[in-house]
Amino acid sequence: DAGITQSPRHKVTETGTPVTLRCHQTENHRYMYWYRQDPGHGLRLIHYSYGVKDTDKGEVSDGYSVSRSKTEDFLLTLESATSSQTSVYFCAISERTISGNTIYFGEGSWLTVV
Amino acid sequence: DAKTTQPNSMESNEEEPVHLPCNHSTISGTDYIHWYRQLPSQGPEYVIHGLTSNVNNRMASLAIAEDRKSSTLILHRATLRDAAVYYCILSKMAGSARQLTFGSGTQLTVLP
Numbered sequence: 001d002a003g004i005t006q007s008p009r010h011k012v013t014e015t016g017t018p019v020t021l022r023c024h025q026t027e028n029h030r031y032m033y034w035y036r037q038d039p040g041h042g043l044r045l046i047h048y049s050y051g052v053k054d055t056d057k058g059e060v061s062d063g064y065s066v067s068r069s070k071t072e073d074f075l076l077t078l079e080s081a082t083s084s085q086t087s088v089y090f091c092a093i094s095e096r097t098i099s100g101n102t103i104y105f106g107e108g109s110w111l112t113v114v
Numbered sequence: 115d116a117k118t119t120q121p122n123s124m125e126s127n128e129e130e131p132v133h134l135p136c137n138h139s140t141i142s143g144t145d146y147i148h149w150y151r152q153l154p155s156q157g158p159e160y161v162i163h164g165l166t167s168n169v170n171n172r173m174a175s176l177a178i179a180e181d182r183k184s185s186t187l188i189l190h191r192a193t194l195r196d197a198a199v200y201y202c203i204l205s206k207m208a209g210s211a212r213q214l215t216f217g218s219g220t221q222l223t224v225l226p
Contacts, residue, residue: 031211042201042216043158048209056209090157094212100146100165101205101212105157 004106023091031094136202146205
């Protein structure tokens with residue numbers, strides 16, 4: 001357990017509405033990530049953060065923005081949700097160990113855009 | 115991008131060892147080999163990782179070929195709770211962070 005909490009865990013929203021998913025961590029990790037998982041695509045990286053106010057794009061960042069105003073929270077925002085953004089979203093943190101970095105995932109947020 | 119190749123599915127009998135293979139012929143010198151598993155409706159769970167040497171932990175063992183172009187995840191005694199999708203992943207530095215690129219994984223079925 002890497003102390004990751006995602007909220008909401010389940011959400012149904014209408015096309016065109018803004019949605020924000022929150023990832024909260026309790027262990028002061030520097031690196032945080034947002035992935036989405038869809039059938040046939042595995043997990044794909046949306047955005048990541050390497051510190052407060054420091055973020056960068058991943059493989060599938062179009063249509064998403066992120067913010068990190070404090071170490072413990074990493075927010076993923078869909079400014080105007082579309083049906084193609086129906087997915088399961090996983091937050092992750094990276095923990096440095098003597099044998100390299102290990103990434104731990106949260107339990108997921110199921111988003112349905114109707 | 116460095117990619118991994120895994121069988122789509124494997125079966126094992128309960129309480130027998132399981133060897134899950136992975137090929138990563140385009141691995142580069144700084145890529146770590148990670149294994150995760152995922153149960154339905156749950157996030158991926160870290161299993162093990164390594165760079166060059168074989169690794170053991172309480173969940174599994176990781177055997178890495180000498181040329182690092184393949185690896186094998188070993189579950190010493192499969193249980194029904196080990197049934198999951200197992201992902202072999204290369205951890206690469208990209209931008210400012212080490213990132214994981216997931217493939218499609220191996221669905222492991224454990225038979226009682």
